[in-house]
Amino acid sequence: KCLLIEESRQNLALCNRDLTNAAWGKTSCSVLKNQVGLDGAVEASTVTASAANATILQSISSASNTRITSAYIKRVAGTGTIQMTQDNGGTWTDITSSLTTSWKRFEVPSASLSNPTIGFRIASNADAIAVDFVQHELGSFSTSAIATTTTAVTRQADNAVMTGTNFSS
16 A cells, blocks of 8 residues: 645636537547546547547646646557647557557646647557546646546645654654
8 A cells, every 4th residue: 555645736627527518629530438447437538540640639728837638548450650739739659569458647748838739649540449537637747547527626735744752752
């Protein structure tokens, strides 16, 4: 067992498990909320390309700041290139070589920018990925997953306290 103590963070990515939601713009892909996610519930999404270079993107209104985007992803079908962005495709982070059929967390390197557009690109028609807990937060590193629906969610800072005679000075 370990103790995780984190600072306060806000996940700005809306509907971060349900990519069927209208918050996510879809081009040349279909999306189903049909995957067993990290928590064992059918809450994660499958994104399947219906043409080459399919994208699923979400625009976020946010002032200029250092930010990072992360998501849990696994391959469902195909072997083609899978990429992530947080600057509307100005740059793409290729995650293909580390992608497997098991959940793994991937990140776009932190960058300073305003009004990001986050998302994914699937290079090959019929390739598919499963996505869970997309997270976009202000900061230079990712923190533990924060579930969202139609609004951003803030996790308060953790505060660990140890009391008792064995811990007194």
